Amino acid sequence: MSRKAKRTEGGTTSNALLGLLSMGPMSGYDIRALIGRSIGYFWSESYGQIYPGLKRLAAAGLVEKKTERQKGRPDRHVYSLTAAGRMRLKEWLKLPVTSEPPRNELLLKLFFGGHVPHSVSREHVTEFLEEHEQALKTYAAIAKDLRKDADGAEVPFYLMTLSLGKHGSDASVKWARETLKKLDELEKHKGGRR
Amino acid sequence: MSRKAKRTEGGTTSNALLGLLSMGPMSGYDIRALIGRSIGYFWSESYGQIYPGLKRLAAAGLVEKKTERQKGRPDRHVYSLTAAGRMRLKEWLKLPVTSEPPRNELLLKLFFGGHVPHSVSREHVTEFLEEHEQALKTYAAIAKDLRKDADGAEVPFYLMTLSLGKHGSDASVKWARETLKKLDELEKHKGGRR
DNA sequence: GGGTGCATGTAATGGGTTACATGATTCT
């Protein structure tokens, strides 16, 4: 009974935290802020995950906690990776990506679009279009920033992730425009239907 | 004390169930199977959601249950939409799409790709590529099927949802190939890094 | 005086998957 038990710390969230801490020592608050400026467009964590997560990681010896006293403000709890934590991160990075079941509410609503006026589907698609147009602007801005301080060895990786966002949003915009046209045509040709 | 309370039945799952039942009366088992042949590529539900979900919907008067006795096999519980259920579905369809926080594990791993050999990232991207190539084949097959019996008024909507899948997978394939090239270049030019 | 930012955390609640439990029939 002890195959490779090692009841330690699973969960993608923990590993995301390790990854973020690999960029430097940080508090939970810092982590949230860093997410916003870096991986926010493809990953998110709430405080309700971050604080308990850090605690668990500390208990497992994967991160180390140091308390910085401050005047006025509450103490800062700054966490940093331990050697074990860095190893754990690498191991996890090597594991195959676990894909989760798809859930796309826009498509679900569009699929059943026959039950409602076409204008409803139009609106959903339009909003989707606008979101992705906005996203494209954001990506462009981030890419610009990245190329500015394009020194680090990690930058190419950051650009690759950005690029998937861009490809995806480009495709989404294209699809949305086509779909709006199709909806308009449906509207015109709606001959003998109730 | 009674603004617009109406504590009834929220949750996207319930509404997905209503949508599926709008295609005809069905049992929980049938629903699972239907998902596989229709919206499976952008939506999924497990039995653990379906059976309790149907029960709640029945309690709320949105669906009606009829039991079909069978020999040998367990009874079939066939559910069908009530008028109230159909109304509820339409209302929900009109509501704006609620987008959920993004979580893309592939990008997360790629983002931190600097910590591991490039071959690791290569493998992740390759698997992603293959998944989407496979998906494209599936989409093509479904589209063919759909155009075969292209009578119903709903078919255009089915094709629109399919089309987003196609656009998305096309983009993903394109990105994956580009990214593999970049990874190879990184590998070649890895001059003065530890 | 009021909003925003700094900074921590917990509790309630919701949503979901997976594994378990059961068992006959039909196909290979």
Next chain:
DNA sequence: AGAATCATGTAACCCATTACATGCACCC
């Protein structure tokens, strides 16, 4: 003989968001 399909459902567990609770400092 064994696998797949039909058919239902529950229980344990995990993961995650949101709301709550607290409170000072700084800027307008």
